[in-house]
Amino acid sequence: MSYEAYKVLHVFAVILTLTILGGLALHAANGGGRESNRMGKLTGILHGLGLLLILVFGFGLLARLGTGFPAWVWAKLAIWLVVGASPTVIKRSPGLSPMLLWLLPVLAGAAAWLAVYKPFTG
């Protein structure tokens, strides 16, 4: 698969994952719990799928770039972990949901910045 195809799919997976998280965070911020989320199973599946695809296509991109494993990728992996932990955070601490509604887009923006500017590569 080409570098361009990997990038489109990587960004698609990011959009899918963040769309789901936005829905979950808004639901929780409005006082909704798991029992009142009629899309609970679907959102769980789509979040997990999106997360997996971000990683698969991210490593595909990295292989196409052929630059090894630079430091900025570790920073992106840390952001990926936060994105992955978010449904658990929303479930256990719904009070944090309003904060996640701005923190997650900021983190996603930071992940894009890391990919475009590639800091700490020397």
Ligand code: HEM
């Ligand atoms: C939630 C986490 C992530 C977000 C929001 C994200 C977002 C993005 C975006 C928007 C781009 C496109 C930048 C451009 O226009 O060139 C991109 C590119 C890229 N991402 Fe991610 N990413 C995430 C996680 C990851 C992970 C975990 C990896 C590595 C395994 C990764 C590796 C890459 C690579 C290698 C590129 C291409 C850089 C280039 O073309 O020079 N990303 N990412």
